[in-house]
Structure formats: structure tokens, C-alpha cells
Amino acid sequence: MDTLEVALGARSYPIYIGPGLLSDAGLLARAVTAQQALIVTNSTVAPLYLERLQAGLRCPEQHVHVLPDGEQYKTLETFAEIIDTLIEARFHRDACLVALGGGVVGDIGGFAAACYQRGIRYVQIPTTLLAQVDSGVGGKTAVNHPQAKNMIGAFYQPDCVIADTDTLSTLPRREFAAGMAEVIKYGLILDAEFFAWLEAHLEDVLSLDTDALRVIIGKSCELKAAIVAEDEHERGRRALLNLGHTFGHALESIGNYERWLHGEAVSIGMVLAARTSAALGSLDSADVERISTLLTRAGLPTEATDVDAERVLEIMQLDKKTTAKGLSLVLLEGIGRGVIVAAPGAEVLRAALEIGRDG
Amino acid sequence: MDTLEVALGARSYPIYIGPGLLSDAGLLARAVTAQQALIVTNSTVAPLYLERLQAGLRCPEQHVHVLPDGEQYKTLETFAEIIDTLIEARFHRDACLVALGGGVVGDIGGFAAACYQRGIRYVQIPTTLLAQVDSGVGGKTAVNHPQAKNMIGAFYQPDCVIADTDTLSTLPRREFAAGMAEVIKYGLILDAEFFAWLEAHLEDVLSLDTDALRVIIGKSCELKAAIVAEDEHERGRRALLNLGHTFGHALESIGNYERWLHGEAVSIGMVLAARTSAALGSLDSADVERISTLLTRAGLPTEATDVDAERVLEIMQLDKKTTAKGLSLVLLEGIGRGVIVAAPGAEVLRAALEIGRDG
Numbered sequence: 140m141d142t143l144e145v146a147l148g149a150r151s152y153p154i155y156i157g158p159g160l161l162s163d164a165g166l167l168a169r170a171v172t173a174q175q176a177l178i179v180t181n182s183t184v185a186p187l188y189l190e191r192l193q194a195g196l197r198c199p200e201q202h203v204h205v206l207p208d209g210e211q212y213k214t215l216e217t218f219a220e221i222i223d224t225l226i227e228a229r230f231h232r233d234a235c236l237v238a239l240g241g242g243v244v245g246d247i248g249g250f251a252a253a254c255y256q257r258g259i260r261y262v263q264i265p266t267t268l269l270a271q272v273d274s275g276v277g278g279k280t281a282v283n284h285p286q287a288k289n290m291i292g293a294f295y296q297p298d299c300v301i302a303d304t305d306t307l308s309t310l311p312r313r314e315f316a317a318g319m320a321e322v323i324k325y326g327l328i329l330d331a332e333f334f335a336w337l338e339a340h341l342e343d344v345l346s347l348d349t350d351a352l353r354v355i356i357g358k359s360c361e362l363k364a365a366i367v368a369e370d371e372h373e374r375g376r377r378a379l380l381n382l383g384h385t386f387g388h389a390l391e392s393i394g395n396y397e398r399w400l401h402g403e404a405v406s407i408g409m410v411l412a413a414r415t416s417a418a419l420g421s422l423d424s425a426d427v428e429r430i431s432t433l434l435t436r437a438g439l440p441t442e443a444t445d446v447d448a449e450r451v452l453e454i455m456q457l458d459k460k461t462t463a464k465g466l467s468l469v470l471l472e473g474i475g476r477g478v479i480v481a482a483p484g485a486e487v488l489r490a491a492l493e494i495g496r497d498g
Numbered sequence: 499m500d501t502l503e504v505a506l507g508a509r510s511y512p513i514y515i516g517p518g519l520l521s522d523a524g525l526l527a528r529a530v531t532a533q534q535a536l537i538v539t540n541s542t543v544a545p546l547y548l549e550r551l552q553a554g555l556r557c558p559e560q561h562v563h564v565l566p567d568g569e570q571y572k573t574l575e576t577f578a579e580i581i582d583t584l585i586e587a588r589f590h591r592d593a594c595l596v597a598l599g600g601g602v603v604g605d606i607g608g609f610a611a612a613c614y615q616r617g618i619r620y621v622q623i624p625t626t627l628l629a630q631v632d633s634g635v636g637g638k639t640a641v642n643h644p645q646a647k648n649m650i651g652a653f654y655q656p657d658c659v660i661a662d663t664d665t666l667s668t669l670p671r672r673e674f675a676a677g678m679a680e681v682i683k684y685g686l687i688l689d690a691e692f693f694a695w696l697e698a699h700l701e702d703v704l705s706l707d708t709d710a711l712r713v714i715i716g717k718s719c720e721l722k723a724a725i726v727a728e729d730e731h732e733r734g735r736r737a738l739l740n741l742g743h744t745f746g747h748a749l750e751s752i753g754n755y756e757r758w759l760h761g762e763a764v765s766i767g768m769v770l771a772a773r774t775s776a777a778l779g780s781l782d783s784a785d786v787e788r789i790s791t792l793l794t795r796a797g798l799p800t801e802a803t804d805v806d807a808e809r810v811l812e813i814m815q816l817d818k819k820t821t822a823k824g825l826s827l828v829l830l831e832g833i834g835r836g837v838i839v840a841a842p843g844a845e846v847l848r849a850a851l852e853i854g855r856d857g
Binding site for chain 1: 578643
């Protein structure tokens with residue numbers, strides 16, 4: 140088991156990474172010391188891992204709240220149902236909420252933990268690659284608003300994160316690939332060497348080699364944790380992590396959150412950001428090609444040629460990274476070097492969006 | 499104008515206290531620097547003070563969200579409506595929410611500011627005595643759950659608090675008295691000298707003498723700020739501020755949040771806590787009398803003889819101050835000396851609840 144510390148002063152916490160952790164009763168007992176625990180999970184993950192988790196937990200009072208599976212349930216209504224469960228079970232302020240599942244379960248579960256009695260303990264057990272490398276680190280919790288993603292939420296840090304690499308064996312290939320979009324993103328914005336490692340070892344990763352999984356999860360968490368420690372509330376450098384996300388969120392919205400998984404939309408968004416960077420002269424076109432090739436090898440889409448560019452631009456204006464200073468965007472000054480810039484004019488963005496169509 | 503600092507490291511903020519502050523455009527311009535401001539207020543306060551505030555604000559984009567007046571609207575639904583307003587107005591992450599009103603407006607407005615895009619700026623302009631001496635200090639925000647008060651919320655600090663003592667001139671006498679319950683509470687738990695000052699100067703306070711108002715608001719905020727600075731998230735000493743609240747919340751619930759104002763229920767609760775303290779031998783019965791007399795002089799109820807003691811005890815079990823270690827309670831070891839203790843057995847509490855009935 141690898142242990143990684145997210146350094147946030149009094150709210151620092153460890154991330155445990157490795158195989159077999161869900162069966163490690165000693166670890167679970169140390170992680171969840173509360174008398175009362177509510178496991179929040181979903182209808183897909185529950186049949187696979189709930190029993191294993193319950194067998195390991197030592198809390199005298201255990202309750203379970205099973206959500207339907209899907210981003211469309213990441214709503215204030217679902218959040219309110221979890222609160223109802225906590226109230227009905229008469230949960231105290233020193234109870235613990237355990238989120239067992241992917242990003243949606245972690246985001247809603249974390250937000251419920253943040254708000255119930257103004258904050259109870261919270262342990263995250265991410266079971267998807269995306270959650271293990273992204274949403275599990277950094278304390279962002281939220282639900283969606285009908286008009287925009289993640290509009291209602293809190294920065295709230297867990298007690299610890301337990302990333303059991305074995306859970307990836309039951310993850311559909313498409314979802315694994317979606318997680319890889321975020322893994323590749325860390326290389327792109329922060330670490331050219333890691334990007335090159337991914338180019339060289341992608342087959343090991345895709346065949347779920349345990350050592351390769353430990354590398355990508357460990358490295359991703361380490362890179363993200365360093366940024367979060369620097370800028371917990373996303374006032375500055377943390378926005379780097381949004382590479383591809385401004386485009387991506389617009390695409391997800393246009394696709395009604397059904398057409399693309401989050402990571403797939405981010406993959407297309409990263410290619411659009413790379414093309415925009417190339418158009419502005421800060422990235423070689425050969426690097427755009429390298430990026431697009433690695434994403435394709437990982438099983439990810441890189442084009443959305445049938446989408447209306449004007450609609451994308453319009454939605455980007457509402458994107459939450461918009462500030463009073465105008466839309467900002469993450470671009471690349473080479474592989475491994477992300478930069479936050481004021482968004483270029485609409486014509487540059489439009490051109491990036493339309494390249495696929497013309498080419 | 500008096501200025502008082504709430505010392506919370508990077509999240510420290512000033513409280514401004516004095517007459518005429520709502521007409522002080524210079525102060526308002528310094529307090530609200532955002533481009534976009536949403537004023538959240540209610541249907542009672544808006545006709546009195548909204549225009550004055552809007553005239554002083556310099557934000558290019560100003561929106562207003564008017565809530566119906568009343569604790570029964572302190573719900574997740576009302577919260578969601580404020581979020582809708584923020585989304586429809588396309589508010590950015592660096593926008594500011596200004597809460598103009600009493601405790602309910604501050605609690606919901608603060609919670610909306612805490613959650614919108616995971617936290618935007620927030621300025622509190624409390625217009626009731628209760629809000630000026632209590633809910634305006636300490637960063638507790640929340641909405642109620644149908645089954646219990648303040649169950650869904652966040653610790654979230656404002657940019658500043660502006661307490662204009664002139665607004666108390668339009669406050670109904672009954673609400674002013676309810677605020678006095680909290681003022682008296684600070685003396686009881688922390689400052690015997692302040693309690694004695696209140697005994698000596700209550701008539702000045704009740705006639706809204708400006709200097710007397712500055713003393714009670716300043717002293718209350720100072721005492722509360724010191725405790726909050728020590729224990730922001732109520733892990734320990736901050737619970738002292740709950741003197742009378744565990745009993746009080748139960749009474750409010752039984753009265754369906756209609757029979758008593760919060761401060762009135764707290765007043766009765768403080769007498770019950772004093773009686774419990776006397777029953778356990780830590781407080782003289784003469785002091786119980788002094789407490790009850792001052793509360794009565796302030797226009798507050800001190801008895802709830804028709805309420806079923808068993809129902810009170812039952813609701814206290816669910817109270818959010820309950821921990822895995824069992825119910826804790828704030829009692830008195832003399833005037834000016836509050837202590838947090840494990841709740842005594844039901845028979846002691848029952849006796850305290852039933853004294854009024856027998857006597």
C-alpha cells in the first residue's frame with residue numbers, strides 16, 4: 140500500500156493506494172472510528188463492493204443509502220434525500236459518511252457530509268479511475284443545477300481517501316478511458332516526463348497491471364495534491380486543473396450529460412485547448428498531434444465535429460471559471476506546461492472548434 | 499463608528515457598529531467591491547432599508563431577492579430559489595451576496611453564499627438585535643429541516659458585518675426583547691460584570707439610547723468573537739454559546755416555531771438551565787432569581803408551564819448538540835461562569851421542567 144499526504148495544515152489527510160484495501164479490516168477500522176457510519180453508494184457499485192466494505196467496518200451503527208447510478212441524479216433533490224436519511228437515523232455531529240463509488244457518489248456524498256449539521260466526518264472510497272485520480276483529491280464537493288454543473292457545493296476535505304486498485308477490474312472500459320483523460324491531463328499541464336511515461340507504458344496501464352496502476356494513481360494524486368495544497372480554494376494556480384474543462388463542460392451540456400462521459404468531453408476539450416494554443420503560437424502542431432494520438436490510444440474521442448461552435452461559445456460564457464475579469468482558459472506552452480490566460484477572442488476559439496469540421 | 503475584529507487568521511473580518519451606517523456610502527463602497535451584488539432581504543425589511551442600501555452601493559450590477567418574512571421560510575427550497583436567482587443573473591464566482599435583515603435572512607443568505615460555486619463573497623447587514631449580537635458573528639449559516647433546526651448548513655465567514663443601530667428603531671418590541679435574551683446570555687456564561695451592567699442600565703437599553711446600544715452590541719460581539727476565534731467549528735468551548743438553546747430548541751419545535759421567538763425560547767431555556775444548575779448544587783437559588791428577574795424586566799418569558807416535560811426530553815435527544823458521548827448541556831457555576839457538562843439524568847431535567855408547574 141502506498142500512502143500519500145495531502146498537505147492542508149489542520150485539514151491534511153492521507154490517500155491510501157493499492158490492491159486489496161477494501162478487504163483490509165485494519166485499515167478500515169483506523170479510517171472510520173465513528174460510532175455511526177452512513178455508507179453512500181449507488182446501485183451499480185453496491186452489488187460489487189458494499190458487502191466487502193460492511194464486513195470490514197467496525198461501527199456499531201451502520202446505515203446505507205443507495206443512489207441510482209448516473210450524473211443526472213447529482214442534484215439538490217438527491218442531496219436532500221441523503222440528509223433525510225441522516226436525520227431519520229438520528230446521526231450525531233461526530234458521525235461519519237463513507238462515500239463508496241465514483242465521482243458522482245463522492246461529490247454528492249461529500250456535499251452532504253459538508254452540510255449535515257455544518258459538517259461531519261467523511262471518508263472517500265473511490266471505485267472508478269476518474270474518482271481515484273481526480274475527484275478524490277482536493278475537497279471539491281457539489282451537485283449540479285439544471286442550468287450548469289457543480290454550481291452548488293463546498294470545499295470540504297475528507298478524513299482520508301482509500302483507493303483500492305482492485306475495484307478497477309469491474310470498471311467498464313469506457314469509464315476507465317474517461318479516467319485516463321484526467322491522468323493524461325496531469326502530464327500535460329505539469330509533468331512532461333509523466334506524459335512520456337504514459338506514452339511508453341500505456342499498454343501496461345490498459346491491461347490493469349497493478350504496478351502501472353499504482354504509478355498513474357499515485358502520480359496523479361501527487362501532482363493534484365501539490366496544486367491543491369498551494370491553492371485550496373482555486374483563487375489562482377488550481378485553475379490549471381481545468382485544462383479542457385471549459386470546452387468540456389460546454390460539450391457535456393450540449394450532449395445533455397448523456398452523449399459523453401465527463402472524461403470524454405475533457406479529452407475533446409484538451410485537444411481544442413491544444414489547438415487554440417497552437418493557433419496562438421505557444422504549442423507546436425507536432426505536440427497537438429502527440430496529445431491527440433495518446434488520447435486516441437487510451438480509447439478517448441478527440442473530435443466533436445457535429446457540434447455547433449456558436450452554442451459552445453455561448454455556454455462557455457456562463458462557465459463557472461468566468462470571473463468579472465472575463466473568461467479565462469487553460470492553454471499549453473508545451474507539453475508539461477499549462478498556463479492560465481485570459482481567453483482569446485471568439486474568432487480564435489471558433490477556429491479551434493471548426494478545425495475538425497474542415498479537416 | 500466602532501470597529502471590532504473577529505480574529506480568524508486569513509478569514510478575519512471586521513464588524514462595524516454605530517448609527518447611520520446604512521447611509522455611509524464610503525463604508526458601503528469599501529465593504530462591497532464586487533462588480534455583481536445580490537441583496538437578499540425580506541418583505542418586512544425591504545420597504546424600510548432596501549432603497550437606502552441600494553443608494554449607497556456602487557456595484558454596476560445589482561440584483562435583489564426578497565424572501566417572505568418568517569422562520570418557516572428558512573428551508574432548502576428557499577435556499578434553492580436564491581441559487582436560481584444567482585444563476586439566472588449569471589453571477590460570477592467573485593460576486594458578492596449582501597444579506598440585509600435578521601437572523602433568517604443572514605442564515606439562508608450566508609448558506610447560499612457559502613454554496614454558490616462553492617463560495618462567493620458575503621457581507622452581512624443585520625437589522626435586528628438578535629442578528630447584530632448573535633447570528634452576525636461566527637459564520638454559522640444554515641437552513642432548517644422539517645424535523646429539526648439548522649440541520650443543513652456551513653461554517654462560512656463574511657467579508658464584514660455592518661450593524662447599524664438605527665435599524666433597531668423599527669424593530670418590534672417583542673423582537674428587541676428576543677435579542678436581549680442573547681445579550682443577557684453572554685453576561686451569564688462569560689462576564690458577570692456585563693451582567694451587572696445590564697441590571698443597572700436596562701432602562702437605557704430598552705429606550706434605545708445609542709450609547710447603551712453600542713455597549714451591548716459591542717460587548718456581545720466581542721465576547722462571542724473571542725470564543726469563535728478559539729473554536730471556530732464548535733469542537734469544544736464554542737458550545738458554551740448554547741446556554742439555554744438545547745431546552746430552547748425543544749420548546750421552539752413543540753411550539754411549531756410559532757408560539758415563541760427563538761430568543762423567547764432561549765430565555766425560558768436559560769431559566770431551565772439555571773434551575774438544573776441549582777438542582778445540581780452549582781448555582782445559588784438567589785442567582786436563579788436574579789437571572790429570571792432580569793429576563794422578565796427585558797420583556798421575556800421565563801416559564802412554559804403547559805408544555806409536556808416528556809416531549810421536551812425526547813426532542814432534546816435529537817438535538818444537534820448530541821454527540822456519540824451522549825447529550826451535553828451548558829450549565830452555570832455562578833453568573834458569568836458557563837460550563838459544558840454531560841447532561842444529568844432525565845429525572846433532574848424533568849424536575850427542572852416541572853418546577854414551574856408545581857410552584
